[in-house]
Amino acid sequence: MSQDVQLESVTMRFGSVTAVRDVSLTVGAGEFFSFLGPSGCGKTTILRMVSGFMEPTEGAIRIGGRDMRGIGPNKRPTALIFQNLALFPLMTVAENIGFGLEVRGVPAAERQRRVRKLLDLVALPDAAQKKVTELSGGQRQRIAIARALAVEPAVLLLDEPLSALDLKLRQHMRAELRDLQKRTGVTFIYITHDQGEALTMSDRIGVMSRGVLEQVGDGRAIYDHPETAFVASFVGENNRFSGTVAESADGLAALDTPHGRLVGRNPRRLSPGDRATLFVRPERMAAGAGAENALEARVTHRDFEGAFINAFLEGGITIQVPHRGDEPPLTPGEPARIAFRAEDAVVLPDAPA
Numbered sequence: 001m002s003q004d005v006q007l008e009s010v011t012m013r014f015g016s017v018t019a020v021r022d023v024s025l026t027v028g029a030g031e032f033f034s035f036l037g038p039s040g041c042g043k044t045t046i047l048r049m050v051s052g053f054m055e056p057t058e059g060a061i062r063i064g065g066r067d068m069r070g071i072g073p074n075k076r077p078t079a080l081i082f083q084n085l086a087l088f089p090l091m092t093v094a095e096n097i098g099f100g101l102e103v104r105g106v107p108a109a110e111r112q113r114r115v116r117k118l119l120d121l122v123a124l125p126d127a128a129q130k131k132v133t134e135l136s137g138g139q140r141q142r143i144a145i146a147r148a149l150a151v152e153p154a155v156l157l158l159d160e161p162l163s164a165l166d167l168k169l170r171q172h173m174r175a176e177l178r179d180l181q182k183r184t185g186v187t188f189i190y191i192t193h194d195q196g197e198a199l200t201m202s203d204r205i206g207v208m209s210r211g212v213l214e215q216v217g218d219g220r221a222i223y224d225h226p227e228t229a230f231v232a233s234f235v236g237e238n239n240r241f242s243g244t245v246a247e248s249a250d251g252l253a254a255l256d257t258p259h260g261r262l263v264g265r266n267p268r269r270l271s272p273g274d275r276a277t278l279f280v281r282p283e284r285m286a287a288g289a290g291a292e293n294a295l296e297a298r299v300t301h302r303d304f305e306g307a308f309i310n311a312f313l314e315g316g317i318t319i320q321v322p323h324r325g326d327e328p329p330l331t332p333g334e335p336a337r338i339a340f341r342a343e344d345a346v347v348l349p350d351a352p353a
């Protein structure tokens with residue numbers, strides 16, 4: 001049975017370092033939630049607090065409505081999976097999976113039954129008697145997950161569990177993890193610095209920077225509607241134009257930039273005089289005219305990527321156009337006219353230094 005996890009104004013300080021600052025959030029029961037952010041942003045600290053290895057300096061954590069203060073890791077309805085899986089190398093797969101059950105005094109017959117069920121769940125029905133050392137990286141990963149699920153946690157906490165695997169396996173395991181989460185219905189809290197992982201697997205993502213939860217939303221909201229300059233910069237590629245807000249009305253802001261006046265959405269309600277940056281994705285810009293925003297810049301070079309052509313323009317501007325054979329020329333050395341719609345751009349306050 002899955003449970004929800006509530007963080008209420010959670011702060012964690014280590015001496016003068018504030019690793020997590022005033023984070024409030026509810027992860028729903030049965031949800032696949034990812035914390036995404038660069039190294040040092042406080043993701044692991046959140047996981048440690050939820051699992052009970054650390055108590056927050058301030059704030060409360062509730063799991064299934066129950067306040068977790070003073071409740072140790074073994075008494076919480078959580079299980080944790082790390083990057084280095086810490087499987088017992090000399091034990092068989094079945095012994096590894098059954099270990100937590102044995103510690104809890106579950107009788108042998110019942111243990112065996114549950115181990116078999118878990119091996120089916122992770123699609124390794126014949127692996128019970130194998131040694132861990134005989135398994136591939138992806139198989140070990142699945143055994144680690146089976147072992148964590150054996151104790152029937154309501155919440156599974158995953159700390160960059162795929163980062164030790166090679167790229168192909170990592171991509172394959174994304175789909176497996178997602179599928180496993182949906183089949184078990186267990187609440188997953190996943191931490192990663194890899195936006196691809198977060199975007200492909202999660203129901204919702206919480207983007208973190210410097211201990212602060214910058215934005216929470218599903219993948220589309222995070223990608224299409226970033227609410228802070230950090231989120232716009234960290235998730236996906238963006239062109240940026242810095243300047244000063246000249247006008248704001250009807251949910252739009254016009255920004256005076258070195259490329260002229262450019263207009264974008266204004267979700268943060270910036271006013272004239274505010275310093276800000278306009279963000280627009282390379283794939284939302286097109287060669288030619290016919291949109292609210294237009295600018296001209298010389299093409300420095302272009303890359304053919306098969307499905308796409310990336311053109312690089314002076315001023316650090318990148319545009320990406322689908323390769324259909326009829327795209328307008330973006331000729332190196334020549335000026336190009338670039339257009340994009342106001343609704344495809346967003347104007348956001350500059351992040352504090």
Ligand code: ATP
Pocket residue numbers: 014017018019037038039040041042043044045046193
């Ligand atoms: P990574 O992806 O590198 O693990 P992270 O986002 O998980 O990074 P945390 O490990 O949560 O980040 O660390 C957040 C901040 O808190 C960092 O500045 C880190 O140095 C600091 N920190 C974490 N644990 C401790 C500790 N036990 N004592 C002192 N400082 C700590």
